[in-house]
Amino acid sequence: MKRPWILPTLFVLCGSAVATGMFLKGSPGEAVVLLLVFGLLAAVNSPLIFPRSIGALEAQRLSAVDGRPVVFWRPGCTYCLRLRIRLGRNARRLHWVDIWRDPAGAAAVRAADDGNETVPTVLVAGRPHVNPDPAWVREQLPPS
Structure with a gap:
């Protein structure tokens, strides 16, 4: 399983x-x-309930091309669920990385938070933001 x-x-x-x-x-x-x-x-x-997860390296590559943030998350995280629900349809415009499925994603989160796997961690323009406000994340989306 x-x-x-x-x-x-x-x-x-x-x-x-x-x-x-x-x-x-x-x-x-x-x-x-x-x-x-x-x-x-x-x-x-x-x-x-979450958009399809991709690998961390692929998400970071795509983010560099299209400017969309990368969200590192894991199932069962209430803060990740809050972010997902508050983003609504805009959630599909971000790149989602499940750190339980992707070791590179887990490593990126640990590097951003002094060895802790605190999620959601949102990567915007190469800078990590741990558990940001959903309204702020929405503002970081490029115009559609």
């Missing part, structure tokens, strides 16, 4: 187990609601 899917899978399994117990105790309505909540948590923490 791929590492980014561990947390969503745990949400689904735990939600299913608890909902099954509630269903067997005679609370089918509550079981369905609980299962939907756990399903939503799994979806939000899955790689599906």
